[in-house]
Amino acid sequence: MSPRGVTIPDVRERLFAAAERVLEREGPGALTSRAITGEAGCAKGLLHAHFDGLDEFVAELVLDRFARVARHAEELRGRAGQGTVAENLLGTALALLSSAGPTVAGLALTRPAASLRIREALEGGAPGFDTVQDAITDYLDAERHGGRIAQGADTAAAALALVGTLHHLLMTGGHDRQNERERAGHLVALLEAGLRRGPYDIG
Template identity: 45%
Template sequence: MPTGVHLRDARQQLFDAAEHVLLRAGPNGLTSRAVTDEAGCAKGVLHRHFTDFDTFLAELVLDRAAQLDAQALALREAVGSGTVSDNLTGALTTLFGPVPVAIIPLITFRDELRARLRQVMPNGGIAILAQVTAAVSGYLTEERARGRISADADIDSLTLSLVGGSHLLFADRDPGRPPAPAAVGKLVDTVLADVVQRRPR
């Protein structure tokens, strides 16, 4: 990496490199050496910008979690349009993309990373899953307010079923081979069947 590269550029290069390593080699393959080799820079570059590797990983997770905000906003903007099932099927397919799915086990396997994430964000120890959960819960709450799902629908239970079930569908796959949209749609339809059928007409 040329000397004089702006800090922001160096950080993003390292984050992008870590993402590539994570998708290719999984959490066990994500080491500081693998990241700097992927980025094509000296190992010292990473340590010049981050206190240690866990700090780097925490900032990587926060950066990628923040990217889910735009997708969560798109789901909220769909309130009242289309069908609840189609909106959630599309959103869950996007929110559980290859990078978020790869980051979740990274967080699970590294105690220090979870501890650092908890210090900087609510529910940070389960970042990514927390982002998806908040997006789905917020969407369901607004659809309930509009009468598109039952007034007595248990939003917390529905959210846990949708997020947990979707995570299982996406996690047991090789990167780049997500479940078919029909499989996600079937899960969503099954979870929502009762609350959609009983909603006021």
């Protein structure tokens, strides 16, 4: 346990990670301030010392995980021409499924006040699914420019299809992570094949 007055490095991330473990193990109903700080091994009042209650904590957790995936997606453009298109897309898909997994992404649905905070933050420009979608489109545009996908490929539609499917998996998924990864992999393979052919190649 952390003594009073002693600064804990990266306290936000420590609490966020603890909350994720509680969610994974026991579900949203078990997520309380006491459960989080107990899991984190720190003083019971630490969460309220850094957040204005559990709703703000939940909102910040969800937004932090979305921002983490957005940063990963924004690094995609630098991978244009490296590896394979399918590998690069799948890497981003798996990052979203793991960093903003179903237990985290669906958490705000159980707390209306947190959901409102998240929506307001996203409308104010915080990174979310739109940021990831734009980053994937930019990456695919770079791959099209480099000749690795067809010139007529609809990159925006492909990015929307991928992000929309991932959003569905996050909002409706359970704890079968392997099944979610496999479904994402199948979609990426289909998208990559279509991007290589382009919209006019039906042969």
